Amino acid sequence: MADVVLSGAIRSNLLSMQNTTKLLDETQLRLATGLRVRSAIDSPTSYFTAQGLNNRASDLNNLLDSMGQGVKTLEAADQGIKSILKLVESMKAVANQALETKINPTTITGNRSGDPLTGGVEIAGLGALATGNTLTITVGEVTASVDLGTASGEVSTVQDLIDWVAATFTGDEPLEAIINDEGQLEFSAANGRAMSIEADNAGTAVSLSELLGTRTSSTNGVNRDKYETDFNNLRDQIEQLASDASYKGVNLLKGDLLSVFFNNEQTSKLDIEGVDLTPDGLLNIGVIPNDSGDHGFAADADIKTVVDTLNAATGVLRQQASTFGANLGVVQIRQDFTSSLINTLESGASELTVADTNEEGAKMLALQTRQQLGTTALSLANQAEQSVLRLFG
Structure with a gap:
């Protein structure tokens, strides 16, 4: 079948309308997806640069989750120290009560x-x-x-x-x-x-x-045996509490090491050294003897020595709480920095690929108008051949 012969004017109008339709389709797609660069075909440089920025932002997001877990580990340790401090204060109260209790024969x-x-x-x-x-x-x-x-x-x-x-x-x-x-x-x-x-x-x-x-x-005498038992029971609670102050298997109160990484290469990190905050560890709180012939609260001088030991343990706990607090501050600062950096990376990627909806909307209106004008122009071009048809009418 022979090809249909179109006049030059009609071909020009048709080609213009095809180009307008192509541009209209592309503008509609940008408005629908919100992107002006959807693949490497659209703009290789912008596409791969944006992809690299988004990949780094994604990696930093994973690190941000890890930092959050590090914060929780430090918070668990801090809560443990606060609770141990309360137990030490209770032990001090028991010792002082024993000191105030005068032994009567x-x-x-x-x-x-x-x-x-x-x-x-x-x-x-x-x-x-x-x-x-x-x-x-x-x-x-x-x-x-x-x-x-x-x-x-x-x-x-x-x-x-x-x-x-x-x-x-x-x-x-x-x-x-x-x-x-x-x-x-x-x-x-x-x-x-x-x-x-x-x-x-x-x-x-x-x-x-x-x-x-x-x-x-x-049995009309007065002794301090009960205070010895109460003191040792509280000491046992410190040991148990320190063992329970772990988060996801890491216990900073039992000497574990916590490493918080701040970049993917693991060249930027914070190593937080745990300490042994148990009675047998840095607290150095011994068991009060309460066996026959060997009672730790029998003499006032022995009780005063125990109180001094408890005061020293309180100092150790407060100092370690300060150290963990400083480490927590560092991790939180890096968290904030990483969040801001992720936002910067994602914003930079968006500037390379995201479409300007206002601009694309204006283009849509212009292209629709151009399409209507093209249709009118094509109609006018066809009128010349319709005039020839009337000669046979």
Whole structure:
């Protein structure tokens, strides 16, 4: 089939309309996508430059997430230090309460009836007591026994019993026995712990009524044992709290290392050294002995030493909190800087590729007008051939 022959005027108008349509399509696409450079074909330089800027911005965004996790790790450590400080203050309060508590001795004063006792009175024969019986005295957690009799290591008279008590109960569990002005046997445990006196004959209980009357046990003393237990319980809580102050497996209170990177090459970073903020670590808070014969709060001087140790631990905690705070400030500054840099990179990329909607809108109106004019021009060009057609009409 032969090609349709178009006049020069019509061809020119048609070509102009095709170009206008192409420009109109391109403008519509820019308005729809918001981009004037969508691929390397549009502008290789702008496209690849923008892609490089966006890639770096994306990498920095990943680093920003890592910095945020570093901040959370530091915040976890800071919260741990604050809680440990409160526990140390509680321990200090317990120690001060112990210091203010004056130890009162536990006493047992006999109320036997009959003649007043003297040192030379034979114990065997006082009521149910007899040679071969065993006397057992307990002060706190210390228990000692002695047999009645005249053999070596046994006691015969009241004075023998007094001497045996003085020689047996010494150190942290002292006990003193005397005959008071009323002729009653009196025992005094200076440590304030519970005390009891019993007698038996081959395991069968024997009455002490003729030696002591009905007073064979007493708990009316005052001691500091409870404060020792409370102190050690709080110390254990510090150890547990320090172990729990971790974030995503990193515990700065147990000596772990936290590295926060600020660029993709990992040449810019901040290494945050953890410390051992446990009682056995930098806090140096020892366990208060509370075993029989070894009590840490028995002497005022020992308690004052403990308070000094707690004051030193408070200083260590505050200093480390300041160090972590400074590190946190550095990370947050780098966070802000990285956020601003990401915004700069993305803005720069946008300037290379994003379309100006105002400009593209104006182009759209102009191209639509041009298209309408082209259609009118094409119609006018066709009128010449229509005139020839009328000759055959």
